[in-house]
Amino acid sequence: MTNSISNSEDAQRLNAIINTATDGIIIINHEGMIESVNPSAATLFDYGTKEMIGQNISLLTPSPHKEKHDNYLQNYLSTGIKKIIGIGREVNGQRKDGSLFPLRLSISEVKLANRVIFTGILHDLSKEKAQAEKIKKLNQELEKRIEERTDDLGEVVNKLLATNKQLQQEIKDRKAAEKGLRFKEKETRSALLKERELSDMKSRFVTMASHEFRTPLSSILTSAELLELHLAAGRHEKCPKNIERIKNSVNHLTSVLNEFLSLSKLEMNNIKAAPISFVFDEFAQQLIENLRPILKQGQNIQYEGIGKSESVYLDRAFLNHTLINLLSNAIKYSKEHQVIFFTTKINQTNLTISIKDNGIGIPEQDQKHLFGRFFRAHNVENIQGTGLGLNIVKKYVDLMGGTITFSSKLGKGATFTIQIPLIKQ
Numbered sequence: 118m119t120n121s122i123s124n125s126e127d128a129q130r131l132n133a134i135i136n137t138a139t140d141g142i143i144i145i146n147h148e149g150m151i152e153s154v155n156p157s158a159a160t161l162f163d164y165g166t167k168e169m170i171g172q173n174i175s176l177l178t179p180s181p182h183k184e185k186h187d188n189y190l191q192n193y194l195s196t197g198i199k200k201i202i203g204i205g206r207e208v209n210g211q212r213k214d215g216s217l218f219p220l221r222l223s224i225s226e227v228k229l230a231n232r233v234i235f236t237g238i239l240h241d242l243s244k245e246k247a248q249a250e251k252i253k254k255l256n257q258e259l260e261k262r263i264e265e266r267t268d269d270l271g272e273v274v275n276k277l278l279a280t281n282k283q284l285q286q287e288i289k290d291r292k293a294a295e296k297g298l299r300f301k302e303k304e305t306r307s308a309l310l311k312e313r314e315l316s317d318m319k320s321r322f323v324t325m326a327s328h329e330f331r332t333p334l335s336s337i338l339t340s341a342e343l344l345e346l347h348l349a350a351g352r353h354e355k356c357p358k359n360i361e362r363i364k365n366s367v368n369h370l371t372s373v374l375n376e377f378l379s380l381s382k383l384e385m386n387n388i389k390a391a392p393i394s395f396v397f398d399e400f401a402q403q404l405i406e407n408l409r410p411i412l413k414q415g416q417n418i419q420y421e422g423i424g425k426s427e428s429v430y431l432d433r434a435f436l437n438h439t440l441i442n443l444l445s446n447a448i449k450y451s452k453e454h455q456v457i458f459f460t461t462k463i464n465q466t467n468l469t470i471s472i473k474d475n476g477i478g479i480p481e482q483d484q485k486h487l488f489g490r491f492f493r494a495h496n497v498e499n500i501q502g503t504g505l506g507l508n509i510v511k512k513y514v515d516l517m518g519g520t521i522t523f524s525s526k527l528g529k530g531a532t533f534t535i536q537i538p539l540i541k542q
């Protein structure tokens with residue numbers, strides 16, 4: 118250390134320590150004048166040690182501290198308030214060429230016998246600062262890259278989300294399409310089934326008709342031949358009976374055809390009730406009148422009812438067809454001289470009609486199939502019929518929003534009851 122201390126052994130050792138210290142050491146007096154400097158301090162500031170001694174410490178301090186340094190020292194000496202002494206802080210030093218560098222400065226006050234000096238230890242922070250700066254820079258770069266990555270990731274996530282959304286929409290669309298297809302398939306299948314049923318029904322009808330038509334057709338032929346013979350022989354009184362037979366057979370054929378036609382129409386689902394207002398009693402009287410020709414010997418229809426002179430608002434043709442079928446069954450499946458009861462009840466809300474006969478009745482095991490198409494009970498083999506009448510009746514009653522029920526015992530007759538709700542016009 119360059120100074121003016123005399124060389125005792127202690128002082129020599131101290132000198133050696135100070136001279137080899139890697140930190141800079143500077144000693145100033147109470148006026149801020151540099152008294153000693155170690156080589157490290159000189160190197161730090163790029164001065165020669167001798168150049169520094171005797172200079173004011175402000176030589177090494179950059180503005181604005183340079184100008185204030187004397188004040189700092191004076192302030193401390195007069196107030197005793199320590200701003201840096203014994204505390205240490207980071208400051209900038211100024212090299213000989215004016216350039217600045219960071220250093221950690223710790224100052225201690227040394228009280229000698231008759232004066233005060235200050236020792237400053239200066240640790241160069243350039244490398245650490247540079248390191249810290251580098252780390253900071255690296256950190257910033259890293260952050261930037263992370264940010265970029267995050268942005269990229271965000272973009273990817275957004276893209277994924279959009280794709281996901283698109284996929285979900287596609288799945289939804291596909292499901293809807295599938296549902297539509299399934300529905301269409303169901304529709305087509307049911308249409309096909311209906312078509313098949315209809316064609317099945319038609320072929321059954323052809324079989325039934327060929328069988329059903331044979332009797333009336335041969336009856337017509339026989340009657341016509343007899344008519345020819347009677348006319349040729351002048352037996353005019355015998356003619357009306359044969360003419361009547363021909364008429365009956367033709368009527369029967371017509372009714373079979375009509376039944377089939379109305380069933381086809383009903384099956385196609387293109388028929389709807391067209392209600393009109395009419396007085397029930399007039400309608401019933403006419404119906405009975407029309408059925409008179411098919412009554413067997415001694416049969417009659419006993420008609421009575423509550424509220425029968427009321428007006429009803431219904432599809433007249435549907436009701437007509439329904440009752441013709443039920444009454445002609447009652448006639449057909451009863452014997453000569455048996456009475457058929459036709460009872461009606463009309464109130465504000467319902468029209469109830471029951472048709473009761475004392476005929477052959479319906480075997481119990483056949484009852485559950487009675488409304489089925491082409492179904493005929495086992496006890497009617499010798500009586501003409503197609504097995505379509507009740508099937509059609511049920512459909513008409515349904516179309517009018519009503520119900521049909523029956524009760525019967527074999528050999529004890531049958532009672533069919535229909536109930537139809539009445540709506541106001």
Ligand SMILES: Nc1ncnc2c1ncn2[C@@H]1O[C@H](COP(=O)(O)OP(=O)(O)OP(=O)(O)O)[C@@H](O)[C@H]1O
Binds near residue numbers: 446506530
């Ligand atoms: N009043 C009744 N008494 C006894 N059996 C009946 C009566 N009404 C219907 N049936 C039974 O129900 C079956 C079905 O009747 P439905 O009217 O549908 O056909 P059908 O009378 O045989 O033929 P169609 O009426 O087509 O000429 C009949 O074959 C018969 O066995």
Ligand SMILES: [Mg+2]
Binds near residue numbers: 442445446502506507
């Ligand atoms: Mg019938």
